[in-house]
Amino acid sequence: MSESQFDGTKFRLSQPESFNNKNLKLQGWLKKKSPAILKGWQKRFFMLIENEGYKLVYFDDDKTNSKPKGAFELSNNIFIEQAGEEEFTIRFPGRNLELKAKSEDERQKWVETIEFCKSIWKNSQRKYLSVDLNDNDLSKSKGSTHKKVDLQTTQIVQIEKEKIENQRFQGQKEIQKKSIILSSQFEDSQILEFLGLQQLNQNSKLKSRTIFGSLSKRSKTKMKIYKQKWFILISSKPLFPDIQEDEEILQQQDINLELDTLVYINQKVNEKLIKRKAYIKLQNCKEIIIKNMQKSSDHGFIFKLNMGDQIYSLMANSENDRMRWQHALNESMNTCKEINNKLNLNILKNINPIIRIYDMESSLPIRRQKIKEKLQNDIERIELEQSINDQNRYLNLQDLLCYLKLISQDMIKSIEGCLVKDPQRQDIIQEYIEIHHEKVCQNISEYWNINNKYLSINELKELVTWLFDYQQLIIKYIKDDRIQQGINTLLQICISRWKTQSEKKIVTQFEQCQTIQAKNTIKTTCVFELFDIVQEIERLINLKLKSYLKNNDLFKIIKSVLWYYLEQLYDSVEEQTENQEFLIGVCNDVEIVKEIANRIESIAEMLEENKIQEKIKQKILQKYNEVLEFVEQQIYNLTLNELTQSFQVSFFEIEIRSRILELFEGNVQLIKLTEQTQQTLVDKLIQTLTYHYFNIFLNELDKVNSYKRKQIESKIKQDKQVVSEFLKNYHGSNSKLETFDLMIQLLNCEKDSEYVQAFRGLKYQFGRCFTVNTVKVIIGHLRTRKSEINQNSLELFDQLIKNIDDEQENGESTQDLKSQLMEFGQNQFEPLVLQKQDSNSSRTSKTSMSKSKVNIEELISKSQAQSVQLDNMSISEGYVYKKKAKQQKLVKKWDHRYVRIRKGYIYWYVDEKSWKCQNKLNVQDILEVEGKQNKQNKFILKMKGGKIYEFKVDTQEEKNMWMNGIMNEKRQQEDVFNSKIEAQQVQTSSLNVLIKNYDEEIITNNNNNNNNNNNNNNNNNNNNKFNNQQRKTTLIIQQKEYPLELGQTNLKIKKTSNCWTSLMVCLGLSKC
Secondary structure, eight states: OOTOOTTOOOOOOOTTTTTTTTTOOOOOEEEEEETTTTTTTEEEEEEEEEEEEEEEEEESSOOTOOOSSEEEOOOTEEEEEEEETTTTEETTTTTTEEEEEEEEHHHHHHHHHHHHHHTTOOOOOOOOOOOOTOOOOOOOOOOOOTOOOOOOOOOHHHHHHHHHHHHHHHHHHHHHHHHHHHOOOOOHHHHHHHHTTTTTTTOOOHHHTEEEEEEEOOOOSOOOOEEEEEEEOOOOSOOOTTTTOOOOOOOGGGOOOOOOOEEEEEEOTSSOEEEEEEEEGGGGGOOEEEEGGGOOOOOEEEEEEOOOOOEEEEESSSSHHHHHHHHHHHHHHHHHHTTOOOOOOOOOOHHHHHHHHHHSSHHHHHHHHHHHHHHHHHHHHHHHHHTTTTTTTOOOHHHHHHHHHHHHHHHHHHHHHTHHHHHHHHHHHHHIIIIIIIHHHHHHHHHHHHTTOOOOOOHHHHHHHHHHHHHHTTTTEEEEEEHHHHHHHHHHHHHHHHHHHHHHHHHHHHHHHHEEETTTEEHHHHHHHHHHHHHHHHHHHHHSSOOOHHHHHHHHHHHHHHHHHHHHHHHHHHTTTOOHHHHHHHHHHHHHHHHHHHHHHHHHTTTTTTTTTTOOHHHHHHHHHHHHHHHHHHHHHHHHGGGGGSSOOOGGGGOOOIIIIHHHHHHHHHHOOOOHHHHHHHHHHHHHHHHHHHHHHHHHTTTTHHHHHHHHHHHHHHHHOEEEEEEEEHTGGGGGGHHHHHHHHHTOOSSHHHHHHHHHHHHHHHGGGOOOHHHHHHHHHHHGGGOOOOOOHHHHHHHHHHHHHHHTTTTTOSSHHHHHHHOOOTTSSOOOOOOOOHHHHHHHHHHHHHHHHHHHHHHHHHHHHHHHHHHEEEEEEEEEEEOOOOGOSSSEEEEEEEEEEEEEEEEESTTTTTOOOOOEEEGEEEEEEEEEOOOEEEEEEEESSOOOOEEEOSSSSHHHHHHHHHHHHHHHHHHHHTTTTEEEEEOOOOOOOSOOOOOOHHHHHHHHHHHHHHHHHHHHHHHHHHHHHHHSSOSSOOOTTTOTTTTTSOGGGGOSSSSHHHHHHHHHOOOE
């Protein structure tokens, strides 16, 4: 090994020939790794000085008055290790110093210099004075003593730093003078090309919004050192109107640089590389300060940008340049203030050209005339673009509305541009109202006057929807009662015409009585027309015009159309009693009618009609079932009139299966009725069958003996089994088989009590057809037991029948009462449940139910009041747990903090006695306040920018109150901002109406006719109810008019020629 090589080092260096004392005075910034676990790398200023050898001294900063933080002796017992491209480690006795340079070249320079200092170190005892003046003892520690810096080293360091600072200051003054005098080293064309703005000079719109050039920017150091940069500013509005003045707002997507942001760029001297440096957002600039250069030692023309937290000092080459930059920056700052306004308005138009026109003249009439000409020219430009002229203006509604929409949008953009001015330009807003708004109202009114008679309902809805949207557009800026009047009038006309057209459609459909095949069943076209009518009114209500609709009047019209349909349906059914296909379609329409009822009920809920009225769905189904019962009877008459011929035989010749049930099944399957209608026909069939069956049974009881009694009983059991299987196929109830059991019971009666039980059951089965005479006929036929029947028994039976008749007369029977009081719609969907109760029990139950109802309502009202009260409560200050940020989660995740909500901000403190808050949040920056999922006592605040704050409280009620408090404060702040916009009232007279109601006389006449029709309908409905009661297929017969009784031999039905007519007479459906 050569002598120039060092033992014990990780690498070996030859002594550099270029090193001398000047080279060894090395200084600069390095990053030092702290020995603490969490501190990481720290930026420090290092200096290499000579003091009885060489020392490596470091500071917090490079200021001249700063004291050294520590010093390391570069002795022979140190080692240097390199790691990566920039890091290296110096191993001292008792301490490893890990350092990082900016680049590999800089690291190599430090390593070589330290190695050279190590090689010339003299092996002698080190003596030094401590920085601590109270301790003059020599430090003999051989460990890590770099924190104790001796006084001599400190003094040498201060001297060296002052020398270097003086040299730097003198050199910088020379550079500053040259930078002012010499031409710019930046080439504008090259940088513009780099930024993608090479076509700037050809684009006058962009050129008027741009300023660029070289300025000198003061560095952040204490010394006043100005370095030349290349600056550019592009604004959303024109900065220099003399180049081009337009009314557009440049959008961010139109340019690749940030708008209204001062961008400065560095260019390396010896390279062509251009690097974007930094941005200065003028939105944050508070003011521009012009420095008085007569009182300054600086060379140049300086102006400052006060950003609040820091100040940027810039220097121009001439006073003209400074004034030009000052003007552009002021314009851009005003633009930022207007675009980022507190009213949260989206500014889309530059109103400055219009303001200049208006402010140019001092005379008010002249300036108003000029602004009027300007606004008229804007309207004419829109007309030209949309090809609108006096000949075609009112021909097409869509073209007119599109043209008026552009005018209204231009007006709103201009009004919003005036509102963000400081002060607000209410004078120009008034000009726009008088020109643009009146233009819109005039065109709407003229179009209506010309075309009101020819507009369809869809066109009316389109016009009223456009007016509603227009009102919502201007509602914050203009108050004009004519718009609301126009909407109300159009809706009234639209609904009136809808009613008239709907009734015409209904009449047309019923006149045709057409049917269609739908899902293998026959349905009428009328019900589909009604479905379309209901859908049309749904679309009208869903036009977001609910607040303008008079709910009561509208719903009355809807119901009148529906009742009109049912009346026409009833009339058509009466006229088409022989049209079996149409009648079948009416029966099969029940599912569609049910869907229509659901839709009508939803309309009632939307119009909030169900709060004061009964369920409309139930009423509709009641009305429809009144018609349906009559239709089902007509179908029964048309399809099953042959069945009665099967009963013109003796008792043992009756063939229920082959001649009655199979014929019925064939007819029902042929006409493809719905299951519900089939069930109704089955009920009618069983009623008819049991009536005739029992009547023939009575005739067979004459001179019955024990053998014949057994045969009859066997026959009844067989027929009962046949009917039971038939009912199973049609899902009928076995309760209908009770008549067969009663006949068997009657054959085997021996005691009066058994007779009473049998007679009671038969009386309930057949109603008023089963009388005292019927009882006498039965007893007369049963001769073998006649001697056992005394007068007391006959009086007992007579009293039984009369009591049951009285029950049925008072409406307390089961079978007959059910047939009379069956509510409309219950027969098909919701059967009415009737229960017998004596008077005392009924009174008791009613009283108890009323009491319980009151108690329940009280409890509900109390609970609702408590819940509402809790929902409205809020908290404005108190203790909560705030979740720490991720980097702060060392020991615990939550901090206990005292929170206050004050004047639009949320502050939190260490405790309630703290005078300085730890942080604050602006409630306007809160996007959402929501409770955390699956965590009942936690809530989060989602802020603009994506940041989330999480809080925790003790209970769910407390969480809800905190959320209410934050949302209440947010709403209050929003109300403050919104209250700054005051809408201007448009003065109108009673004669100045936007939409005239030309249909008013027609509507009045229709209303009068409707009132008369409603009265007639009420009378007709009462008559129809009475007639329907007569048409029902029941066994009730009024004895005065129809004296027919079961068991009589001289029946009037024998005088009729038609067997089915005889049956109808028996059932009370027609007269003799």
